[in-house]
Amino acid sequence: MPNKTFFWFFLPTGLAMILFIGLPIISTGIQSFYAQHDQVVKEVKKCDPFGCTVSIVVDNEETSKIREAKPLGKFNGFGTYTDRNHLAVDEIKKFWNETESFGAFVDQVTNLPFYKALIFTLTYCLFVTPNVLLLGFIIALSLNAVARKIRGPLIFGTILPMIVTPLVGSLVLFWMIDSQGIIGANIQNLMNDPYLSLKSSKTLTWITIIIYGIWHHSPFAFVVFYAALQTVPQEPIEAAIIDGASRFQRIKHIVLPHIYPVVTFVALISLMDNFRVFEPIIGFSAEGSAQSLSWLIYDNLVNEEVILFGSAAATSMMTIIGIAILLAPVLIRTWKEFKTAR
Amino acid sequence: MRKILVTLLFLLFGTSAFADCNIKSGSINILANDFPALRTFVETSKQCKGSADFKVTHSSEHNKIAVPALTANPSEFSARIAANSSIVPLMNQDLIRPLDDLVKKYGKGIQDSQLITIDGKVMAVAFMANTQHLYYREDVLKDMGIAVPKTYEEVVAASEKIRASGKMQYPYAAAYKAGWNLAEEFVNMFIGHGGEFFKSGSAEPNINNAKGVATLNMLKKLSELSNPDYLTHDSEAIKVEWESGNVALMTLWASRSGTLLDDEGDPNITKATKLTGPATVGGGNIPAATLWWDGFTLAKNRPDADAEATFRALAHAASNKKMVADAADQAVWLVEGFVPGPKSIGVIEAVKMGAKPYPMLPQMGLMHGALGSEIVEFLQGKESAEQALKDVEAAYISKAKEQGFL
Numbered sequence: 086m087p088n089k090t091f092f093w094f095f096l097p098t099g100l101a102m103i104l105f106i107g108l109p110i111i112s113t114g115i116q117s118f119y120a121q122h123d124q125v126v127k128e129v130k131k132c133d134p135f136g137c138t139v140s141i142v143v144d145n146e147e148t149s150k151i152r153e154a155k156p157l158g159k160f161n162g163f164g165t166y167t168d169r170n171h172l173a174v175d176e177i178k179k180f181w182n183e184t185e186s187f188g189a190f191v192d193q194v195t196n197l198p199f200y201k202a203l204i205f206t207l208t209y210c211l212f213v214t215p216n217v218l219l220l221g222f223i224i225a226l227s228l229n230a231v232a233r234k235i236r237g238p239l240i241f242g243t244i245l246p247m248i249v250t251p252l253v254g255s256l257v258l259f260w261m262i263d264s265q266g267i268i269g270a271n272i273q274n275l276m277n278d279p280y281l282s283l284k285s286s287k288t289l290t291w292i293t294i295i296i297y298g299i300w301h302h303s304p305f306a307f308v309v310f311y312a313a314l315q316t317v318p319q320e321p322i323e324a325a326i327i328d329g330a331s332r333f334q335r336i337k338h339i340v341l342p343h344i345y346p347v348v349t350f351v352a353l354i355s356l357m358d359n360f361r362v363f364e365p366i367i368g369f370s371a372e373g374s375a376q377s378l379s380w381l382i383y384d385n386l387v388n389e390e391v392i393l394f395g396s397a398a399a400t401s402m403m404t405i406i407g408i409a410i411l412l413a414p415v416l417i418r419t420w421k422e423f424k425t426a427r
Numbered sequence: 428m429r430k431i432l433v434t435l436l437f438l439l440f441g442t443s444a445f446a447d448c449n450i451k452s453g454s455i456n457i458l459a460n461d462f463p464a465l466r467t468f469v470e471t472s473k474q475c476k477g478s479a480d481f482k483v484t485h486s487s488e489h490n491k492i493a494v495p496a497l498t499a500n501p502s503e504f505s506a507r508i509a510a511n512s513s514i515v516p517l518m519n520q521d522l523i524r525p526l527d528d529l530v531k532k533y534g535k536g537i538q539d540s541q542l543i544t545i546d547g548k549v550m551a552v553a554f555m556a557n558t559q560h561l562y563y564r565e566d567v568l569k570d571m572g573i574a575v576p577k578t579y580e581e582v583v584a585a586s587e588k589i590r591a592s593g594k595m596q597y598p599y600a601a602a603y604k605a606g607w608n609l610a611e612e613f614v615n616m617f618i619g620h621g622g623e624f625f626k627s628g629s630a631e632p633n634i635n636n637a638k639g640v641a642t643l644n645m646l647k648k649l650s651e652l653s654n655p656d657y658l659t660h661d662s663e664a665i666k667v668e669w670e671s672g673n674v675a676l677m678t679l680w681a682s683r684s685g686t687l688l689d690d691e692g693d694p695n696i697t698k699a700t701k702l703t704g705p706a707t708v709g710g711g712n713i714p715a716a717t718l719w720w721d722g723f724t725l726a727k728n729r730p731d732a733d734a735e736a737t738f739r740a741l742a743h744a745a746s747n748k749k750m751v752a753d754a755a756d757q758a759v760w761l762v763e764g765f766v767p768g769p770k771s772i773g774v775i776e777a778v779k780m781g782a783k784p785y786p787m788l789p790q791m792g793l794m795h796g797a798l799g800s801e802i803v804e805f806l807q808g809k810e811s812a813e814q815a816l817k818d819v820e821a822a823y824i825s826k827a828k829e830q831g832f833l
Contacts, residue, residue: 122831145474
């Protein structure tokens with residue numbers, strides 16, 4: 086396609102992307118460098134049905150004057166990024182100087198909200214993505230091998246987890262693992278421990294969410310792999326069969342190299358999706374044991390009665406940077422291949 | 428103190444002036460939490476809408492909607508049913524209007540004690556009171572020869588006895604869901620220990636002390652007597668636990684007593700469910716509970732005509748003797764003419780015992796938020812009480828700095 090044609094072809098999409106993705110990200114970026122103005126408070130008398138007290142309120146007249154002068158807030162530079170609830174630079178320095186062993190240092194650091202969330206997010210990505218790829222590929226291969234007649238219903242059944250709304254899917258599992266639910270109660274019986282609870286143990290909660298993640302995302306990998314399998318040419322496979330190659334060898338040397346670009350694509354998309362893990366934490370009411378970066382943003386925006394725009398914006402920017410770092414190796418590789426192919 | 432009792436108990440006297448209900452224009456749109464008493468309240472105000480346009484949104488997610496919806500100009504809602512805590516962000520952002528003129532003009536049946544005044548201006552009109560207090564199973568306590576607990580120490584002892592007897596495995600329940608609910612339990616228990624959240628006259632946190640540690644230790648003891656899934660249990664979940672007969676002692680909102688004591692569920696459990704005042708803790712004499720009011724506020728960013736129509740409709744409900752007589756079971760109404768029934772015992776006892784209202788401070792929301800996530804690891808046994816309190820203070824300080832409170 087000539088460059089000019091491509092340009093006109095891409096223009097509407099490009100404009101929409103700038104308008105709905107680019108500009109909001111820039112605005113979020115700017116917001117993250119600002120904090121609220123110093124609050125002007127005053128002492129007043131407050132009366133309610135339970136009596137009167139002297140207490141403080143925000144002085145709205147004074148505050149609105151300051152706000153009109155500088156509507157964005159107080160410039161804070163990287164202040165929000167480096168505070169305790171984000172990168173916690175000062176705290177980490179302090180821990181490094183104060184703690185005696187490396188283990189104690191790690192303990193202290195992982196107790197900070199941002200790092201706690203980052204560790205869960207990375208663990209989730211690390212376990213879910215490869216398993217999704219593997220499981221999706223195995224299902225695609227098996228379904229490709231069954232008789233055509235029953236393939237339709239089987240495919241439908243397989244993609245069901247993806248059709249079910251994430252929140253509903255996680256709620257169903259949430260109730261099943263309740264200490265009186267079918268899975269929870271049986272595990273208690275098996276382990277002979279009436280105090281065992283999948284929901285109160287941090288490790289078990291993480292495992293549950295990871296299993297849920299694999300269950301929910303595998304169909305996506307399956308659908309793409311299944312489509313790719315349809316394009317595998319039959320001749321080399323027949324030739325391999327005649328040469329006496331086993332099923333495993335055929336897959337390793339013919340099928341996998343053929344669908345390799347698709348594997349890269351699925352890996353990229355899954356990594357991006359998994360890094361933004363959010364719904365299962367809400368669905369499983371797992372805020373206590375598992376927090377992800379997306380959950381931190383949500384928490385800053387809605388869980389407080391005071392909305393923390395600066396905090397949420399800073400975490401958003403760091404999530405974007407995090408995804409970019411994660412994807413970098415795969416992207417660089419694709420780019421190199423693209424260049425050699427030309 | 429006396430004034431409060433008089434308000435709550437003897438609302439029978441006085442003239443019966445109903446709000447004038449001849450609204451000709453304006454549009455009314457109300458945002459409210461979702462529980463039976465509020466539905467009754469809004470329904471009552473609807474009777475008075477006249478030819479005005481009337482809309483209502485009942486949502487348990489009301490806190491998340493309120494500030495953005497009222498910031499818009501014109502605001503989506505003309506009125507917001509708020510409580511002690513949820514009026515604060517509206518005040519901080521200057522989103523609600525003073526009601527003095529409207530009260531003077533249309534608020535004939537509203538009693539002075541219902542008015543929430545801040546700096547001499549009426550900012551809200553309260554119509555019901557709420558608190559968290561103890562519920563107990565009379566049959567279970569009687570069988571075991573246990574007296575009705577008055578302190579949390581007695582609650583722990585009673586629960587341990589019930590567990591030891593093998594009758595119930597998890598005899599205690601309270602809404603310990605990580606986040607807002609858990610933080611609310613901390614607030615109650617900390618106030619019961621006589622704690623103050625901030626150093627006087629400033630926004631500096633003041634919870635990392637002996638009172639804070641005692642609070643956390645009590646919460647932990649109670650959590651060990653609860654269903655192991657306690658960190659995922661909100662008020663609704665523990666209500667279900669209670670109705671399944673798994674629990675003998677429970678701390679729950681007074682406003683939930685209506686659904687707990689209705690005809691649904693096992694009649695034997697319902698019959699044996701009794702209410703009592705909130706417990707004290709650590710030898711203190713004020714209860715480990717906070718008093719709450721629910722009242723209405725009017726959005727600032729709405730035309731005056733809408734505010735007037737909305738006020739008249741809501742004032743009709745906030746002074747409606749028929750409503751409080753018909754729905755006496757649903758809440759402890761602050762409205763004139765309310766006769767407290769058996770389901771109001773919790774709130775009335777709390778007031779008698781001198782319970783404190785939930786702190787209405789501009790920075791309290793940040794403290795509440797920090798508590799909800801940072802004390803979880805202590806309850807899970809992964810952290811010491813001191814470390815947890817240190818974390819709460821540190822998390823709070825970062826947020827308060829960003830918001831300009833420190």
